[in-house]
Amino acid sequence: MNGLLINIALFTLLFAFILAFIRLLKGPTVNDRIVALDLIASVLMAFILCYSVLVNKAIYIDIAIVISLISFIGTIAISTYLKQKR
Amino acid sequence: MIGIIGNIFILLGCLFVFIAALGILRFTDLHSRLHATTKATSFGLLLILIGVSLHYLAIMVIVKSVLILLFIYLTAPLAAHSISHSSKKNTSEE
Numbered sequence: 001m002n003g004l005l006i007n008i009a010l011f012t013l014l015f016a017f018i019l020a021f022i023r024l025l026k027g028p029t030v031n032d033r034i035v036a037l038d039l040i041a042s043v044l045m046a047f048i049l050c051y052s053v054l055v056n057k058a059i060y061i062d063i064a065i066v067i068s069l070i071s072f073i074g075t076i077a078i079s080t081y082l083k084q085k086r
Numbered sequence: 087m088i089g090i091i092g093n094i095f096i097l098l099g100c101l102f103v104f105i106a107a108l109g110i111l112r113f114t115d116l117h118s119r120l121h122a123t124t125k126a127t128s129f130g131l132l133l134i135l136i137g138v139s140l141h142y143l144a145i146m147v148i149v150k151s152v153l154i155l156l157f158i159y160l161t162a163p164l165a166a167h168s169i170s171h172s173s174k175k176n177t178s179e180e
Binding site: 005006008009010012013015016017019020022023029031032034035036038039042043045046049050052053058061062064065068069072075076079080082083 | 090092093094096097099100101103104106107108110111116119120123127130131134135137138141142144146147150151153154157158161164165168169171172173
């Protein structure tokens with residue numbers, strides 16, 4: 001019972017990753033791809049939190065902090081570059 | 087018993103992240119996609135972090151969860167605003 005709900009959650013996140021990756025591949029503009037990349041970072045963060053509960057090790061929560069920092073910096077960098085380039 | 091409640095919270099949060107991914111695939115406009123992904127992902131990660139805190143019930147995990155949550159709720163609207171602003175500059179200058 002303990003692992004079943006987490007496994008269902010991991011499969012849900014896998015389907016979410018597939019849908020976001022389809023949008024990343026066929027997005028009409030660059031901005032759609034940036035939105036998809038931001039969503040993929042959030043899906044990865046949720047995946048690592050679920051995996052931390054599944055293997056019962058609390059040290060994996062530190063990875064979510066690092067991913068949230070790097071995802072924010074990357075999104076701001078790419079959108080500022082597009083704004084400056086015009 | 088409280089672990090089961092935490093797992094249910096985690097499953098609800100993952101369903102919200104899945105709804106965000108469905109929205110980013112099915113919506114037709116860039117601003118609709120930004121609306122879907124920013125709000126649903128923030129709320130889903132809130133539920134997932136509540137579930138993780140209920141699963142461990144340790145003070146360090148709760149402090150880290152509050153830290154992640156504060157950072158996400160501060161930066162997700164900022165990133166969405168930046169993407170939307172770059173899109174506006176792109177279309178108006180061409």
